[in-house]
Amino acid sequence: xxxxxxxxxxxxxxxxxxxxxxxxxxxxxxxxxxxxxxxxxxxxxxxxxxxxxxxxxxxxxxxxxxxxxxxxxxxxxxxxxxxxxxxxxxxxxxxxxxxxxxxxxxxxxxxxxxxxxxxxxxxxxxxxxxxxxxxxxxx
Amino acid sequence: xxxxxxxxxxxxxxxxxxxxxxxxxxxxxxxxxxxxxxxxxxxxxxxxxxxxxxxxxxxxxxxxxxxxxxxxxxxxxxxxxxxxxxxxxxxxxxxxxxxxxxxxxxxxxxxxxxxxxxxxxxxxxxxxxxxxxxxxxxxxxxxxxxxxxxxxxxxxxxxxxxxxxxxxxxxxxxxxxxxxxxxxxxxxxxxxxxxxxxxxxxxxxxxxxxxxxxxxxxxxxxxxxxxxxxxxxxxxxxxxxxxxxxxxxxxxxxxxxxxxxxxxxxxxxxxxxxxxxxxxxxxxxxxxxxxxxxxxxxxxxxxxxxxxxxxxxxxxxxxxxxxxxxxxxxxxxxxxxxxxxxxxxxxxxxxxxxxxxxxxxxxxxxxxxxxxxxxxxxxxxxxxxxxxxxxxxxxxxxxxxxxxxxxxxxxxxxxxxxxxxxxxxxxxxxxxxxxxxxxxxxxxxxxxxxxxxxxxxxxxxxxxxxxxxxxxxxxxxxxxxxxxxxxxxxxxxxxxxxxxxxxxxxxxxxxxxxxxxxxxxxxxxxxxxxxxx
Numbered sequence: 001x002x003x004x005x006x007x008x009x010x011x012x013x014x015x016x017x018x019x020x021x022x023x024x025x026x027x028x029x030x031x032x033x034x035x036x037x038x039x040x041x042x043x044x045x046x047x048x049x050x051x052x053x054x055x056x057x058x059x060x061x062x063x064x065x066x067x068x069x070x071x072x073x074x075x076x077x078x079x080x081x082x083x084x085x086x087x088x089x090x091x092x093x094x095x096x097x098x099x100x101x102x103x104x105x106x107x108x109x110x111x112x113x114x115x116x117x118x119x120x121x122x123x124x125x126x127x128x129x130x131x132x133x134x135x136x137x138x139x
Numbered sequence: 140x141x142x143x144x145x146x147x148x149x150x151x152x153x154x155x156x157x158x159x160x161x162x163x164x165x166x167x168x169x170x171x172x173x174x175x176x177x178x179x180x181x182x183x184x185x186x187x188x189x190x191x192x193x194x195x196x197x198x199x200x201x202x203x204x205x206x207x208x209x210x211x212x213x214x215x216x217x218x219x220x221x222x223x224x225x226x227x228x229x230x231x232x233x234x235x236x237x238x239x240x241x242x243x244x245x246x247x248x249x250x251x252x253x254x255x256x257x258x259x260x261x262x263x264x265x266x267x268x269x270x271x272x273x274x275x276x277x278x279x280x281x282x283x284x285x286x287x288x289x290x291x292x293x294x295x296x297x298x299x300x301x302x303x304x305x306x307x308x309x310x311x312x313x314x315x316x317x318x319x320x321x322x323x324x325x326x327x328x329x330x331x332x333x334x335x336x337x338x339x340x341x342x343x344x345x346x347x348x349x350x351x352x353x354x355x356x357x358x359x360x361x362x363x364x365x366x367x368x369x370x371x372x373x374x375x376x377x378x379x380x381x382x383x384x385x386x387x388x389x390x391x392x393x394x395x396x397x398x399x400x401x402x403x404x405x406x407x408x409x410x411x412x413x414x415x416x417x418x419x420x421x422x423x424x425x426x427x428x429x430x431x432x433x434x435x436x437x438x439x440x441x442x443x444x445x446x447x448x449x450x451x452x453x454x455x456x457x458x459x460x461x462x463x464x465x466x467x468x469x470x471x472x473x474x475x476x477x478x479x480x481x482x483x484x485x486x487x488x489x490x491x492x493x494x495x496x497x498x499x500x501x502x503x504x505x506x507x508x509x510x511x512x513x514x515x516x517x518x519x520x521x522x523x524x525x526x527x528x529x530x531x532x533x534x535x536x537x538x539x540x541x542x543x544x545x546x547x548x549x550x551x552x553x554x555x556x557x558x559x560x561x562x563x564x565x566x567x568x569x570x571x572x573x574x575x576x577x578x579x580x581x582x583x584x585x586x587x588x589x590x591x592x593x594x595x596x597x598x599x600x601x602x603x604x605x606x607x608x609x610x611x612x613x614x615x616x617x618x619x620x621x622x623x624x625x626x627x628x629x630x631x632x633x634x635x636x637x638x639x640x641x642x643x644x645x646x647x648x649x650x651x652x653x654x655x656x657x658x659x660x661x662x663x664x665x666x667x668x669x670x671x672x
Contacts, residue, residue: 003386018437049508049570050245050605058245060608061225062461063488065245090611092505093618097564135619 023058023074039109042102047110050091055114063090080107086132093134100131100138102122165551180651182273185280188665190660195668198223198458198472201480202440203231205639205653208277209478209661210439216665222436223460225609229437230429231480232263232610233650236513236600237424244606250574251330253515253598254554255457260513261425262602263480264650266290266543271651271656276427278421281431288418289545291409292530296588299535302400303392308530310405315355317369317403320394322354322429330360364388368444372611386458396552398415402414413649420545429438444470448490449477451635459490463568476664480640480657482506493633500625505641506612508566508605512538512581514558516595522548524591536584537565553597559586560643563615570603577601615642630660637664 036042044053050065051057057067073079082102087093094103104122111118184437199206199214210220224353226235236242266288267274278285284356296307297454328334329343338346351360355367362368369375369388376387408414408617421427433440443463456477461467479486487502504540520529521543529545538559547554558581561569578599585592604613616628630643639653639660646652 045572046564046567046571049567052246053571058606060245060611062445062487063485063611065611070414079403087505089487089502090482090504090506092507092616135279137617137619137622 036098036102036105037135039105039107042098042106043109043113046098048134055110068110068116070116074111074116074118077107077111077118077126077134079120080110081127081130084129085130086134093132094131095134100127103127143570162221163401164206180271180273180646180655182271182276182558182651182655182658185276185301186212186662186665187650188212188216188662190669191665192668193217193557194219195476196474197476197664198474198479199439199478199480200446200458201225201231201482201640201659202433202436202442203232203276203480203653204429204432205657205660206478206480207258207429207436207440208374208654208657209480209639210436212658212661213478213665214436214439216661218668220401220436220439221474223446223458223472224442225445225481227442229433229440229442230426232614233429235259235261235424235426236602242600242602244603245608246606247613248574248606250600250672252277252513252600253556254513254600255515255597258515258553259424260511260555260557260600261420262511262513262600263604264425265420267419268413268415269419269649269656270412271649273654274651275419277654278428278431281428281435283427284422285419286422288420289543290414290416290418290531290667292527292543294525294527295530295543296534296541297400298403298531298533298588299400299402300587301535302396303401305587307534308392308402310375312372312389313397313400313402314406315368316362316392316394316397317406317629319354319368319371319391320397320531322350322356323360323362323562325476326350326356326360338558362391362672364391398563401535402533408533422546446481448492449479449632449636450490450492451477456635464506465543475635476668477636478657478660478664479636479638480653482610482612482640483615483642485609486638493636494628496625496628497631497636497638501627503621503640504617504629506605506610506616507562507614507616507648508570508603509613510559510566510569510577510601510603512558512560512601513555513601514578514581514585514599515553515555515597516592517553517597518595519544519548519550520591520595521589525589527625532588533589534584534588536587537549537561537568538581538584539565541585541588558599559584566603566605566613569601570605574601577603607658614648617647630656632660632663632667637661 036045051068055068057065081103084095084107085095101124104124104127107122151214187463196219199210199220199222202222206222207229210222214220236252237259238252238256240252242250293311295310297310297313298307324346328348332575350356354362355371357361357367365388368391373390374386375389378386445463446458448459456474458472459469462470483501483504484506527543528548529543531540531542533540540560542557544554544556578601582593582596605611629638637660639651639657641647641652644652644656
């Protein structure tokens, strides 16, 4: 299935596509999306699907999507960069799907919005330094 | 009158070649089957468990297919079984939505399904490959009637925003041209001696002959406009009867457009083992399977139980839960063993007393995001105007695909189709929208394929799986590393607890995975319990 992804990525230059394969998915179909040019774009088109538009998260069945608004774990930028790249629990990894620039953008966006007022900014090179190698299973 | 459009007759040699090829592959298949390589999933028949020690209690968490199957087989084996379920319904991700249903998602959005009576959408699983023999076995056993699900429809549309002027093309037109041009290229390469280094003279003759038959080439090895190509892609003026019945061949697409469109991937899609015909769906909605399972074990299920903790010691498993039907009252259930089918994004956040490796495994598997749109239209315009009966149209837009109902053909009145099925980036995007926005985007994108989409639209519903409080995602998404590091620990019995569900299988995201995982888990648990007895 990875070949499908690579093909899509090659075809739709500029489009936002996941290079990650979702090995046993029942769909194997991944549509393209608009380019994500800013941290706000990334937040709106990716993060808010779980963390919600107000970044307050949500409560599920004895489990939750954590709030990013007023989340003390954002104090060190390394932590959200790590989580976005590697995933956390049920949250998928975004390494390979978001560029270093997009990861930096969205971490900076989250750390300066939703009641967060951190002033140190993450650079794409900081993200690159943390890159994990995560490969989806091929089917 | 000569028949200008006669099908080319196979020569005796071509015939023999084909039979030879068929004989060869049949023999190969038989050899592979006996080695266990070609049989689909590894369902070996239902487990014959018996002799469960009287009074031994098993607590099953989750009334999806894995949980209900575990309960069914364990009770048969002699165990005392209880199921705790979070939702106010059994079935888990096996679900259908009908008019009158209410869908509430995280974030608070509430959708009231307004479909006409009898209509439904399967927002979760929706098709069953013929080789998912475990699931099919229990459908038969529990009296769930199945009908064909049309996966591949040669008259459906393929759409690329960037090629063919952004207009959809018929699968059959594209497939004929892609196959024909590919065969022609290979045929030419051989005839121009470009492959002499790679292919022996004998084999060259076979390949040229195969390409001619497979690709629909003319006797001189060309793929061109004419009878042969039109008998695959259809005629500009179709074959008729009587005086003016003579057909007119259709124009081919430009080879360059065919090759650069990337639309061949939708031909390849149907060739995947998971997608091959024959496919099935339950008559009346996918939830007929959940209902069939529920008929067997409904007396064991307590609904509205929000599990918060799963503890164990040398003698018992103790599960703490909030009884949501009674104001969230805290209750406990005790058992000798526990089969836990709670989806991992939820389970990883509960207080679960298992070994370090299992705990790490539970936290190591993210769940994919997926969104489906169910759209109801005033009439079956795809059938009436387009002669599309079931099957899937594909597009490179975020909605990815439109799938037409595989049932109720030729009926009047409103009908529901799958107006979008997103994974990956598009799923994140759609899940982040309001339900109304999802439908609006679905309609806008569908217009590129069906011009009368908006005019015929009645109502719609969207299911964003990451916003379902009971799964927080669609299904497990294993990385290579996680599988290597954590899979075994996830599946092993941890003292008195064993996990089951599609996440504990190599058939992830399919109901068959839940079935196979459940059967494996309870078979081992039974053995374990007997050893302990």
